[in-house]
Amino acid sequence: MTTMSASDLPLPLLGRGKVRDVYAVGSDRVLLLTTDRISAFDVVMAETIPMKGAVLTQISAWWFNQLGGVVPHHMISADADEIIEQVPELAGQRAALAGRAMLCKRTLVFPIECVVRGYLSGSAWKEYAAQGTLAGEPLAAGLLESQKLEPAIFSPATKAETGHDENITIDRMREILGEEDSYTLESMTRAVYTQGEAIAREQGIIIADTKFEFGREADGRIILIDEVMTPDSSRFWAADVYAPGQPQPSFDKQPLRDYLDIERRAGRWNGDAPPPPLPAEVIEATSKRYLEAYRRLTGEELVVK
Numbered sequence: 268m269t270t271m272s273a274s275d276l277p278l279p280l281l282g283r284g285k286v287r288d289v290y291a292v293g294s295d296r297v298l299l300l301t302t303d304r305i306s307a308f309d310v311v312m313a314e315t316i317p318m319k320g321a322v323l324t325q326i327s328a329w330w331f332n333q334l335g336g337v338v339p340h341h342m343i344s345a346d347a348d349e350i351i352e353q354v355p356e357l358a359g360q361r362a363a364l365a366g367r368a369m370l371c372k373r374t375l376v377f378p379i380e381c382v383v384r385g386y387l388s389g390s391a392w393k394e395y396a397a398q399g400t401l402a403g404e405p406l407a408a409g410l411l412e413s414q415k416l417e418p419a420i421f422s423p424a425t426k427a428e429t430g431h432d433e434n435i436t437i438d439r440m441r442e443i444l445g446e447e448d449s450y451t452l453e454s455m456t457r458a459v460y461t462q463g464e465a466i467a468r469e470q471g472i473i474i475a476d477t478k479f480e481f482g483r484e485a486d487g488r489i490i491l492i493d494e495v496m497t498p499d500s501s502r503f504w505a506a507d508v509y510a511p512g513q514p515q516p517s518f519d520k521q522p523l524r525d526y527l528d529i530e531r532r533a534g535r536w537n538g539d540a541p542p543p544p545l546p547a548e549v550i551e552a553t554s555k556r557y558l559e560a561y562r563r564l565t566g567e568e569l570v571v572k
Contacts, residue, residue: 268317268318268321268365268366268571269362270303270315270316270317271302271303271315271320271363271367272302272303272304272315273288273302273304274288274300274302274363275363276288276290276298276300276357276360276363277356277357277360278290278291278292278298278354278356278357279291281297285304285306285311286301286302286304286305286306286320286323286499287299287300287301287302288300288302291373292354292370292373294373295372295373295485296343296370296371296372296373297370297371297372297373298350298354298357298368298369298370298371299324299368299369299371299493300320300363300364300367300368301319301320301321301323301324301367301368301369301494302315302320302367303315303316303317303318303319303320305319305520305523305553307520307523307524307527307542308524308527308538310538310539310540310541310542311540311542312523312542312545313541313542313544313545314544314545314550316550316553316554316557317550317554318554318557318558318569318571319553319554319557320366320367321365321366321367321569321571322497322498322557322558322560322561322569323494323497323498323499323557324345324366324367324368324369325345325366325561325569326494326495326496326497326498326560326561326564326565327342327345327369327493327494327495327496327497328342328345328369329564329565330463330495330496331491331495333462333463333466334459334462334463334491334495337458337459337462338455338458338459338490338491339488339489339490339491340490340491340492340495341371341372341374341482341490341491341492341493342369342370342371343369343370343371343372344369344370345368345369345370347361347364347365347366347368347572348361349370350364350368350370351364353370354370365571365572366569366571366572371492372484372490374482374483374484374490374492375482375483376480376481376482376492377444377448377452377480377481377482377483377489378425378426378443379423379424379425379426379440379443379444379452380423380424380425380426380432380478380479380480381421381423381452381453381455381456381478381479381480381481382421382422382423382424382434382476382477382478383419383420383421383422383456383457383460383476383477383478383479384401384416384419384420384422384475384476385415385416385419385460385464385473385474385475385476386413386414386415386416386473386475386476386502386504387406387410387411387412387413387414387416388412388413388475388476388502388514388515389476389502390434391420391422391476392412392413394434395410396412401420401422401434402422402423402434402435402436403434403436404436406420411511411512412511412512412513412514413475413504413509413510413511413512413513413514413515414511414512415511419457419460419461419464421437421453421456421457422434423435423436423437423439423440423452423453424478426480432478437449437453440452448489451489452481452489455479455481455489455491456479459479459491459495459496460474460477460479463477463495463496467496467503467564468506470563470564470565470566471505471506471507471563472503472504472505472506472518472560472563472564473503473504473505473506473509473515474496474501474502474503475501475502475503475504475515475517476501476502477496477500477501477502478500478501479491479493479495479500480492480493497560498517498518498519498520498556498557498560499519499520501519502515502517502519503517503518503519503560503564504516504517504518505518505563518556518557518559518560518563519556519557519560520553520556521556522549522552522553522556523545523549523553526545526546526549527542527543530543
């Protein structure tokens with residue numbers, strides 16, 4: 268499977284994110300094409316990561332199949348042949364679609380990232396350590412880094428096209444969306460995370476935190492969209508080595524982050540674009556980390572057909 272930095276499909280392009288290219292399929296569907304682009308510290312790397320796009324798409328597809336009875340979702344198909352059958356314009360594009368494409372229902376997307384934190388880590392830990400709060404809301408005293416939060420904390424954020432998403436309070440979310448939709452999104456977020464965290468733990472993975480997106484269909488129904496509990500949208504930890512009070516090794520782009528940290532500390536990179544070139548061993552280690560996340564979660568090796 269060749270790597271892909273950008274796609275070029277015979278469909279109207281709606282937009283390109285850091286990782287995904289989004290195409291219109293008529294007025295009621297979209298095609299999400301997950302490239303092998305990778306970003307870290309809000310900078311997109313020049314190099315691609317082999318198999319990354321397929322891992323993200325197929326993990327999301329696996330989750331949508333697991334969660335169908337929990338919440339409604341947008342996936343129609345993540346199988347290249349089925350997609351081509353439904354979208355004849357894509358005949359001849361199978362190699363570009365294989366593994367990395369998902370045909371989905373089109374929705375009006377809510378402008379909120381629905382973040383749920385089951386463990387105190389990352390930016391949440393940094394804020395708590397400095398101020399004892401999360402998104403300005405006080406937490407109990409004496410918590411440790413990576414400690415399990417019971418119950419999990421719902422922590423919405425505004426979505427940013429570039430740069431960091433901004434954590435907001437639930438009250439601010441209510442101001443943006445209204446009481447009813449805010450309640451629905453929080454309830455759906457907690458339901459999906461509770462089910463997903465339990466399934467992942469059986470596979471030896473702790474989903475420490477994750478973020479979801481939701482959209483509204485034409486008939487008003489709210490459904491789960493975008494990617495779901497992937498290494499890009501979540502913090503995956505190995506349950507067998509979990510130890511609170513310190514950072515945890517994760518199944519994501521950690522080899523890339525570690526390399527960039529070294530370059531910054533050495534004064535060879537200022538943290539802005541353009542990023543430094545990535546050595547082959549960093550690319551390989553990052554690819555292996557993503558593939559290991561898929562294997563651990565699903566119990567199978569990823570085979571792109």
